[in-house]
Amino acid sequence: MLDGKRIAILVEQDFEDSELTEPLRAMKAAGARVMLVGSGLQKTYKGRRGVAEVKVDADADQVRADYFDAIIIPGSGQDAVAQVHD
Numbered sequence: 001m002l003d004g005k006r007i008a009i010l011v012e013q014d015f016e017d018s019e020l021t022e023p024l025r026a027m028k029a030a031g032a033r034v035m036l037v038g039s040g041l042q043k044t045y046k047g048r049r050g051v052a053e054v055k056v057d058a059d060a061d062q063v064r065a066d067y068f069d070a071i072i073i074p075g076s077g078q079d080a081v082a083q084v085h086d
Helices: 017-029
Strands: 006-011 033-038 044-046 053-055 070-072
Touching (some): 006 017
Parallel strands (some): 006 033
Antiparallel strands (some): 044 053
């Protein structure tokens, strides 16, 4: 269904665990190529509920939005969009 589609999931510390892990699992199961993209502050990020810990594939300054077919921004207790640096 999503075979070959490129999807970025933006990751920052204290992301909402299920809002990252469930879309990640579903996108991969549907055949998408998923890349976890962090702010560059760390290489590994933990969910705020302590359930998930992920290692990013790239930092935000290493990728371009137009490379992806979709971008997923998991929720958090903070404004995740503001935390991802240009």
